Structures are given as C-alpha cells and as structure tokens.
Amino acid sequence: MRAGICDMVAVARIIHATLVVPELDKNSFWQDTSFWSLQHHNSVFHCSIFSDVFDEDYFISSLASDVKIVRKLPKDMSGVTKAVKHFRSWSGMDYYKEEISSLWEDYKVIRAAKSDSRLANNNLPPDIQKLRCRACYEALRFSPQIEAMGKLLVDRMRAYGPYIALHLRYEKDMLAFSGCTHGLSVAEADELKKIRDDTSYWKIKDIDSEEQRSKGYCPLTPTEVAMLLTALGYPSNTPIYIAAGEIYGGDAHMGELLTRYPLLMSKEKLASVEELERFLKHASQMAALDYIVSVASAVFIPTYSGNMARAVEGHRRYLGHQKTVTPDRKLLVRLFDKVERGKLREGRPLATRVIELHKKRQGSPRKRKGPISGTKGMDRFRSEESFYVNPLPDCLCQRQSSLSTGTSSAIR
Template sequence: MVRWNETLGAGVLKIGGAERMLPQQRAHWRGRGKVRSGVTQILVRLIWMTGFLSVTLAALLSTHIFPALHSVLCSSFAEVHKLQTKQGEFAVQSSSKLSWTRELTPPHLSRRSQSSEKLDGVDEWLGNAKLWKHPPSRNFEPCVEPSESYQAPGDSRGYLLVHTNGGLNQMRAGICDMVAVARIINATLVIPELDKQSFWQDTSNFSDVFDEEYFIKTLADDVKIVKKLPKELASVTRAVKHFRSWSGVDYYQEEIAPLWQEYKVIRAAKSDSRLANNNLPPDIQKLRCRVHYDALRFAPRIEAMGQLLVKRMRSYGPYIALHLRYEKDIVAFSGCTHGLTTAEAEELTAIRENTPYWKVKEINSTEQRSKGLCPLTPKEVGIFLGGLGYPPSTPIYIAAGEIYGGDARMAELGSQYPNLIKKEKLASPEELAPFMSHATQMAALDYIVSVESDVFVPSYSGNMARAVEGHRRYLGHRKTIIPDRKALVYLFNKMARGKLSEGKRLSDSITEIHRKRQGSPRKRKGPISGTRGRERFRTEEAFYTNPLPDCLCQRESANNSMNSIGTGVNTTTAQGLNTWNTENASSGAYLDSTGVSTEIKTAERDALILL
C-alpha cells in the first residue's frame, strides 16, 4: 500500500505495518545530508583558521610589541616610583614648613586639563618609544670611593676664603674645585661666598642655595670646613690670589702652599676653572665628583620644590627639558644678532660694551653663527625637535629665564609645540614667591627638573648645559641630545635660500647628524690637536661635563669587579673604550666665561651633512 507523506513530499510504502521510503525519498535525504556535511566542514575550517591566526598574532605581539611596550612602561613607572619615594622623603623632612609638597597639582591648574593633555599624547608616545629610550650605559656606574691610602685631613695650615663668580653652575663647579684645592694645600675651607655682583645681582648666601650642614658633614673626612673665619683672624692680613686657571697639583703645592709661611688666611679672588680637567691624582678627581654629585646638594626647600615640579611635569607624561638659553645676557655676550631687529642688536651691543668682565667687545655675528657659536633661536629649536621626530603634543619644560623678545619670539616654537611649560605654569605664585627674586635659586629649580627629565636638550653649551649633561651621565647616561649647531646652521641657511624645506629629507639629515650625540658613554675629550700652551686647556672638555673615566667604572663581570677606565688598572678595557667613542663625530663649540671663542673641531663634521 502506498500513501503520500506531506511532510517529506514523497511516497511511502507500507509493508507489514512498517513504513519504508521510496527511492525518491532516499535520494532527497541523501542530498540534504551532503549539504549539512559541507556546512559542518566549512565551520570547522573557519574555527581552525581563527585559532591559527590568534596564535600567530599572540606570538607576534609577545615577540615584538609587548617587550618594547613593557620596557617603556616599566622604566616610566620605575622613574615615577623613584620620584615619589624622593618626594616622600622631602615631605617627611619638612612637613611642618612645606605642607604644599603634598599637593601634586597646583591650585591654579585644572586636573582635568592635565589628564586630557596627557592622554592625548599617549598613543603618539607609545608609537615613538625610541624617542624616549636612553642610550645603553654599557654597565658604567659611579665609582667615587677613595683609595685605601686616602687619609683624613691632618692639621690645618690656615684658612682658605673663596669668592665664587658667575651664575649658579659656574659657582658650583668652582666650589667643588676649591674643596679639592683646600685638600691639596691642607687648608680649612671657610664656607664660600656666592657672587652677588654679577649680571644676575642675586643676594643669596650659601645656605640659601645649598644644604650647608650636609656639605660640612659629608666632607668631614676630606676637608675641614667652617662656616665663618675665627674672630681672632678677622682683621689679619690676607694673601689675595687669583689662582692660575687649569692648574695642577704642582702649582698649588709649589706656589700657593708656601704662602702659609707668611699668612694664616689665603683668599681666592675667583673660583672658576682654577683646577685642571685632567692629569690630577685619582683621589682628587673622585673627591671633585663626591662634592659635585652628592655633598653640594641644594637646600631642602629648593630640593622639595624641585621634586614637586618634577612630579607635576610627569603628570603630562614623558617630557623634554629644554634649556632654552636665549635670555638677554647670553645673546648680548655671544654677539649673535641673527633674526633680531636693528634696535635689538644695538641694545645688546651696548650691554656687551658696558659689561667690564666680558673681554670681547667686537663680534661678527654672521661668523659666530656659521661656526656654531650662537645659541639656537626658539624658532630653530622647533625645527630641530621636529626633525628629530618629536610630535607636537610632546610636553616640553622650558628651563630658562625671561626669553629675549618675550612671547613674540616664542610664538613660532609655541605654534609647533603648544605644550610648552614653565615653572610659572606648574606652580602657583604663592609657591614660587620665596624663590622669585633670586635668580640662582630659580636656576636651581630648573637644574633639578632638567636632570630628572626623560630627555634633556640644551640650545647652547653654557655652564648649566654642561653641568646637567655631566650629571645625567653620572646617573646612568640618561638621554641628552646635544645639538650640532654648526651643522644645523648649514641646514637652516639652505632653508632660508629656498633650497631645502621641512619634511623627510630635512628630518633624515637632522636625525643622522645627532644619532651619536645622545649621551652614550665615552671618554672625556682632550685638547684640540694643534693647540699649544695654556690654550690647550681651554679646548679640553670640562671635567664636570663628562666624569668618565675618573668617576665612572665599568662592571666587568657577574662578581661586580670594577675597573676604572684610563687609570692603568685595566689597559685592555681602556683601549676598548676608545672604540666606543660614539659621540666623537662632532662636539659643538662654546664661548667661555672670559668671552674667548672656542670652536671644537672634528674632521668628520662635514661628512655628517647629508645634503
């Protein structure tokens, strides 16, 4: 019996009470089974491909992306943690007087605006992590402990009075040198007198700027230090001396020490550059470093405020500290008038002519600039940073006084990098009030923020630039980009003639020129070949610009054995270091404090100009 099944759409044969499909029905279901099987196979393949792609992507991320990201984030968080720890210490030490150190955001700033500015730059930061990466330190670490033969100071032969000269960092270097001189001539050092008559007219005393008690206590095993000359010696005749510049131990032992036979008090009329950069006993060099990087720390209230500014700056993300040396004094001193009006040039010339301790009066501005002896203008700094690849959202701390020309001269840099931040933006007027009328103390705040920055860039190789560079080398060779001003002027002049414009070609050239000028380890540079007499000392790299080899040693093996480079302990390592001079391609130039031009030449400089 055959009946029609409406559901199956086919005939069904009923035999003996059981239903069996007709051939048409069996064919129908075989077709549907094949379709169902094909769909299943496609789904399985899709699932398998998805799993394969997921595993592949995970492998790529773990191999290339996450390590770099982890490195960047970890270093950033470690730095923040370190700064938080320091800040906590300062807050504990001075909680009764400096309650404002607990406030991370200044009262006059919006927390919301800071957060949004920081978030806006996060993606760009992560995409340009190499811009913030420090150069390899090659296992160099501070090694400033005295030798086994080093002894505590013996009986003092007399008192050394010191009158420092110059700005903050010129005075700091001079104080460190005078500690070493006191050790050499076996003198009791009276706390130095700071310069109150220079261009800055600052009335600060030693204890206003530096931690006087810590200074005396820390150096107790090196030099005897007293706060004041004993009353019984206040009116005695003093030997007033202008110590010879860049002098060695023999000069002080043979020409200065014999003065003790007639005098109880020797007064050093100046302190800057009175000690040689090189060829001094290792213990004297290490003493200079112990003073500069430890004993001569800033007064607690300056340290606390400086670290507070660092914390607030970090709230914007990783930042550049730009030492924009374009204040009136340096523009007048250098004689550089490029981009200035006739009235401005005449004003600066008058300042230079009327400043008696600036020896050079007639300066050819064009020649100065072509030699790389002029500070970069704010506009040129913007082109330079853009050429290096730093995005417009980069937070930039301006470590400077009042820029000559004011906001008008800063306009082009500000339009390219709108996130320019000064002390006055990070702190309220009330917080800055104790420091505002003291240029030396304001400079100390800039120094702290610059040393702690992710990247430091000086527009001119003055005393602060050199001091910060050396301090950052001492602390682990933190990224410090030293502009090759001579090479940059060559490029800027091509731009002015219309032969070059901002873009990839310019950026590639700037990046290549500065690829080996970012603070990696190298030995301190000696005098320029061909110079003679005392001029050789003038062309040497300053001791505090680069404390290697005297105060930095390379960790050789897992047992932490240390060998001091250049002292003869390990000649193989010392010779090897010469092959690491990755920054010797070019080294810039400067005008020293006496106004004498000094150009540090290299044979490779022209080869770096790619255009």
C-alpha cells in the same frame, strides 16, 4: 658655582687646608656668586649666604672625612693678614703643593680671588678626582626649600608624561653678550648692541652676528629649535619644559615653537605666584630650580653650551648617561638656511640629515676629550673638555661582585 665650589674642596684637600664656606658675591652678574678663603690646617678658604642656595649642613657633614669645612673664619683669625691669590687656571698638583702651599710659611689664611677653572681637568690622582665627584654629585645638594620646590616642578612635569628639558638661552643677556641677532628686528639688534657697549667687563663690542652664527657660536632661536625637534621626530604632544629666564621678545619669537609644541611649560606656568614668591628675586635660586628639573628630564637639550648646560650634561652622565642631545649648531644653521632658501625641504630630507648628524651627540658613554691637537700652553688646557661635562670614568668604581666582568657603577 658648583664647579668652583667642588674644585675648592679638592684644592683644600691637596694643600691640607680648612675650607671656609663661601660667601656669594652680590656684585656678580648673577647678583649672587662666590669667593673663597682657606685656612692652613689651622689655615682657611672664604664664601654670601651659602645656605640660600645649598644645603650647608649636609655639605659640611658629607665631606667631613675628606676636608674640614667651617662656616666662618674663626674670630682669632679675623684680623690676620690674608694672602689674596688668583690661583692659576687649570693647575695641577705640583702648582698647589709647591707654589700655593709655600704661602703657609707667611700666612695663615689664603683668599682665593677666583674659583672657576682653577684645577686641571686631567692628570690628577684618582682620590682627588673621586673627591670632586663626591663633592659635586653627592655632597653639594640644594637647600631644602629649593629641593622641595624642584621636586614639585618635576612631579608636575611628569604628570604630562616623559618630558624634554629645553635650555633655551634666547635671553636678552645672552644675545647681547654673544652679539647674535639673527631673526631680530633692527630695533631689537640696536637694543642688544647698546647693552653690550654699556657693559664694561664685556671686552668685545663690535660683533658680526652672521659670522658668529655661521661658526656655531649663537644659541639656536626658538624657531630653529622647533625645526630641530620636528626633524628629530618628537611628536607635537611632547611635553617641553623651558629651562630659562625671560625669552627675549616673548611670544613674538616663540610663535613657531608654540605652534608645533603647544605643551610648553616653565616654572612660572607650573607653579603659582605664591609658590614661587620666595625664589623670584634670587637669580641663582631660580636657576637651581631649572637645574633640578633639567637633570630629572627624559631628554635634555641645551641650545647653547654655557655653564649650566655643561653642568647638567655632566650630572646626567654621572646618573647613568641619561639622554642629552647637544645640537651641532654650526652644521644645523647651514641646513636651516637651505630650508629658508628653498634648497632643502622639511620632512624626510631634513630629518634624515639632522638625525644622522646627532647619532653620536646624545650623551652616550665616551672618553673625556683631551686637548685640541696643536694647541700649546694655557690654550692647551683651555681646549680640554671640562671634568664637570664628562666626569666619567673618574667617578666610576668596580663592584666587588663584578670584577671578572669589569662592571662599573657611579660612586655613591
């Protein structure tokens, strides 16, 4: 959602359009995402109740000098013929200035059917890149009730001391989608396969779980996470916030992690049922609470490189490269398998390898990764690191008083 919204802000600027606040799509997997419309400058972009998740007034006012944003399509345009367009993925300035802008000759409203990855990560003008930064990290804040609840959760976590936010993607939907069943019973594996087979828009049905795992495509299990944290040197009294939905199998799969790290907390443990009641039936609002607590943590550790993990990593980079440990799942599972087979011992032997493996995977400043060598066409753009995973140096500007030293700071 965040990335799509911010890209549409930039696209509206590029094609000189007025942006219509998006409606959140009730039919999506989340049961609340977004679609867009654009109105030509005197034209528009479309989105359900944006204010359920984000602070709509602040979003509009913060970007007023960059893009005109309106809450609804004007009544006099409600009946006009709209151009419904699937914008080409990872497109640059020429595509929008030429192909998309040419639609204004025949239409006053363009509806963007999708907003994910519609804009290139690189090779865009500095002002467009900086606008994406302003939109994502300054203008796009959560609704007041979400922000207030998020702050309360952060304060309660910090009362235990500096904490780790663990994005534990060991949830039924993720395991079913990825086909990862390592450590599960036959009955559990069968249940996940049935979910995958019954979900029409998941195209791949037959998945070799062990092959997936060996390639690093599976989220780490709670037991593997326990081994990772121990090897990285985190003591047993480390407070850990579980940023996730319901963990598949519950306590049956959380036992080892809970034994080693008893201070496992979640929004459900930190807040009362009454405090969470207004958010419980809204998946994106619950995810927003996890997002806030994750961004504010001393350390963030995602067990899978999904959309939320990437968004949080990028936000933490923007705030000063706060520590984010991104596990090397492909190499970690090899080490864990050696431990299981008795060919490697936990303690110093495992810790030495794990620490060495993650020295350069902790969110330190680095250039955004370009395309993978040898890739061509759309695969080339797809292989680039997302702008929202590593928004720097595009989001940096030099301080006037520090030009001689080259000191930079994030755009405010």
